[in-house]
Amino acid sequence: MVNIQKVLLLxxxxxxxxxxxxxxxxxxxxxxxxxxxxxxxxxxxDINSYSGPTLxxxxxxxxxxxxxxSSYNTTRTRTTIPVTINKxxxxxxxxxxxxxxxxxxxxxxxxxxxxxxxxxxPCYFVYDKMIDLRLKYTK
Numbered sequence: 001m002v003n004i005q006k007v008l009l010l011x012x013x014x015x016x017x018x019x020x021x022x023x024x025x026x027x028x029x030x031x032x033x034x035x036x037x038x039x040x041x042x043x044x045x046d047i048n049s050y051s052g053p054t055l056x057x058x059x060x061x062x063x064x065x066x067x068x069x070s071s072y073n074t075t076r077t078r079t080t081i082p083v084t085i086n087k088x089x090x091x092x093x094x095x096x097x098x099x100x101x102x103x104x105x106x107x108x109x110x111x112x113x114x115x116x117x118x119x120x121x122p123c124y125f126v127y128d129k130m131i132d133l134r135l136k137y138t139k
Contacts, residue, residue, distance in 0.1 A: 026115045031123030039110050040080035043131045045093055047077055055094040056133075058083075063090045063105060085112050085126070093133035104133040 045054055053073035058081055060067040069089065070081065083089055090107040110129040116122040 026113070026118045026123075026125045028119035028123070031115065031119055031125050033121070033123055035114075035124045036085060036112060036126060038082055038084055039126050039129055041083045041089060041091075041108060041110060041129055041131060043079045043081060043091060043093075044134055045074070045077050045079065046095065046134045052096070056081075057092045057094075059090045059092075061088050061090065062107070063092070083110060085110055089131075091131045091133060095135060102135060104135060106131045106133055 041058075043056070045056075053075045055071070055073055056079070057071045058069040059065065060069045069083075081089075081091070086109065088107060088109040090105065093104045095102045095104070108128050108131050110126055113125050113127060114122070115125050
């Protein structure tokens with residue numbers, strides 16, 4: 001009996017502290033009354049003060065599918081991309097640090113959840129809408 005409790009506790013902790021946001025906890029101010037079809041994918045970037053703007057490529061599906069959705073340059077540390085719900089997007093950022101190019105990759109599949117109990121009024125909550133393209137390590 002004790003082993004079963006330990007396993008259940010471990011599973012609960014893994015789900016609670018997993019890296020991905022699965023929409024378990026709704027942020028009520030981010031809710032909408034109507035079900036969204038398009039949302040803004042939020043992208044975190046590094047400040048590229050080394051030599052100009054950062055190239056952003058957005059692909060529908062996996063990177064290896066090579067279905068380019070959009071491409072643009074930015075000098076901001078945060079940007080948004082209008083995308084459709086329930087579709088996978090892979091985003092790359094190309095940084096140039098004198099002498100080398102660095103490419104970061106991340107993907108997300110924005111999803112919507114109807115919540116009727118956690119907020120004052122029933123609403124739709126979008127989750128898994130964050131892309132992190134910050135550099136982790138350069139040498």
